[in-house]
Amino acid sequence: MQSDIFTEDFTTDPYWWDETPRPEPGRPDLPQRVDVVVVGSGYTGLSAALQLARAGRSVLVCDAEEAGWGCSTRNGGQISRSIKPGYEELTRRYGADTAFGIIREGANALDWVTDFVAAERIDCDFAVPGKFTAAHSSVEFEKMARAAENQPEGLAEPLRVVTRAEQHAEIGTDAYYGGIVNESTASLDPAKFHAGLLDRVREAGVLIAARCPVTAIEEAAPGFRLTTGRGVVRARNVLVASNGYTGAVSGWQRRRVIPIGSYIIATEALPKALMDRLMPTDRMLGDSRKVVYYYRPSPDRTRILFGGRVSAGETDPRKSAPLLRRDLAAIFPELADIRVSHSWMGFVAYTFDTLAHVGCNENVHFAMGYCGSGVSMSGYLGMRVAQQMLGLKEGRTAFDGIGFPTRPFYTGRPWFLAASVAYFRWRDGWSR
Structure with a gap:
């Protein structure tokens, strides 16, 4: 450590x-x-x-x-319509009608939290900044672009393809191969x-x-x-x-x-100019890896919150912090010497x-x-x-x-x- x-x-x-x-x-x-x-x-x-x-x-x-x-x-406070299996896979499992309904539940859940926060007047930094999902390879970019252009009828999300030449408008790195913006993704302060x-x-x-x-x-x-x-x-x-x-x-x-441990770090406070260059928008961020990274600017835009899975088994957040920091610096080399103020984990449940x-x-x-x-x-x-x-x-x-x-x-x-x-x-x- x-x-x-x-x-x-x-x-x-x-x-x-x-x-x-x-x-x-x-x-x-x-x-x-x-x-x-x-x-x-x-x-x-x-x-x-x-x-x-x-x-x-x-x-x-x-x-x-x-x-x-x-x-x-x-x-991490990211809120999407995400249902892990796609429509085609769900159709093979359960038939088209059930598949359609399951995918729609993702949209229903996003609508629910949006309406609930407003109706109950909960002060939680709720916003709809959208999300940029970056392609970690050229092969993945082509797959993502095709999927965005061929969404199932009645289940389309507001997606926009971003090429590698355009991606600096979304994220200040050359580590990716373009990606997709989903304008419907929301965010909040979970606590x-x-x-x-x-x-x-x-x-x-x-x-x-x-x-x-x-x-x-x-x-x-x-x-x-x-x-x-x-x-x-x-x-x-x-x-x-x-x-x-x-x-x-x-x-x-x-x-x-x-139960799968999800690990997150928060950087120390960063200069505004650096934050604006690395994360020019308030969008949620992620990538196309199976062992995914997810990250975002803090609601006050002073820090980067960076999460992912960096060990095969569960580990101590003090041990996961250097690994997450290393991977963050691989995306943003400017952060190679940045310090970590918080490192924590929580158990999500997969099925x-x-x-x-x-x-x-x-x-x-x-x-x-x-x-x-x-x-x-x-x-x-x-x-x-x-x-x-x-x-x-x-x-x-x-x-x-x-x-x-x-x-x-x-x-x-x-x-x-x-x-x-x-x-x-x-x-x-x-x-x-």
């Missing part, structure tokens, strides 16, 4: 926590009985809790850590968004029990008996909303999500079919597996699963009924991850 690359005030807390620290957990007395217990206090759990409480249900949200301690306040959502949930009468892990969920007709770190609670319904932090207490769901899932198993409801696109999809599906729990027809989604696959012998520990990362990193470097 290179200690000289860190600023004097370096921290492994997320950059977003500087302005929005984790709320004091408090120790409220737990009720003996509620209508719904929600396991997990991230975007999914809080969005569902808000919908349920406003429909008149009594709701308890339990979390093993402080409210929003997980990836809901650790992500501020979570804080605003938490405020609305509390105002609706939801009880938040932080540092109160759920250690057992047992059916006890006509509902459930939950053992927590602070006592036993009975509930009519249970929602598991733990995503990348899903544990053994919900083993069926745990066998179906793959074996690279789709989000929402539904119910053995009377336990769930929404999870956002595959790196959770800023909008998590809150959107939290709202939808709550509507399903309320018996509302509006709760229907295109993900319903497609099955939630796992693999033999998989119990929630991704022993195959190192080999998969190595393979995709090899593929990323294969074609130029």
Whole structure:
């Protein structure tokens, strides 16, 4: 570990926590009985809790850590319509109608978070700057350009091809081969968004029990008996909303999500002229690698936030920081000597079919597996699963009924991850 690359005030807390620290957990007395217990206090759990409480249900949200301690306040704040499998692949799997509906859910999720922030007046630096996705090879640029020009009818996004000769208007580097601008991609400060959502949930009468892990969920007709770190609670319904932090207490769901650490650094404050040259717009940024990098200017345009996967297995953010800094400097050589003020990580949840899932198993409801696109999809599906729990027809989604696959012998520990990362990193470097 290179200690000289860190600023004097370096921290492994997320950059977003500087302005929005984790709320004091408090120790409220737990009720003996509620209508719904929600396991997990991230975007999914809080969005569902808000919908349920406003429909008149009594709701308890339990979390093993402080409210929003997980990836809901650790992500990069990029919001796209992204659904990982493309329309053609989804059509082969499920048929054209279901494929169309699944792709549309990405747009629905983006619309939801846009409307929610406005309607609830949440101050979270929400903006729609668009995103520039850079091609890491000439082969990838040609593929991206063809895809942009041949989008499925009714599913078109506002895409614009940017050639290598034009890319300095989007990003101050020659490391890429052009790319695509998607004008619909939005951004926010994830910790501020979570804080605003938490405020609305509390105002609706939801009880938040932080540092109160759920250690057992047992059916006890006509509902459930939950053992927590602070006592036993009975509930009519249970929602598991733990995503990348899903544990053994919900083993069926745990066998179906793959926790993958996503690592991010924040640079020290940069001169305005340098920021303007490297990132001339406020767009979100990413590239076409399978082992992807994602980055952006901070909302105040003083720093670069740079994220990606730089190790085969999980590691300490102090060890990932030099690797991310090295890769950042490969894109922007001017930053070779820049120091790092923050380095942190959070667990996102992938699935074996690279789709989000929402539904119910053995009377336990769930929404999870956002595959790196959770800023909008998590809150959107939290709202939808709550509507399903309320018996509302509006709760229907295109993900319903497609099955939630796992693999033999998989119990929630991704022993195959190192080999998969190595393979995709090899593929990323294969074609130029």
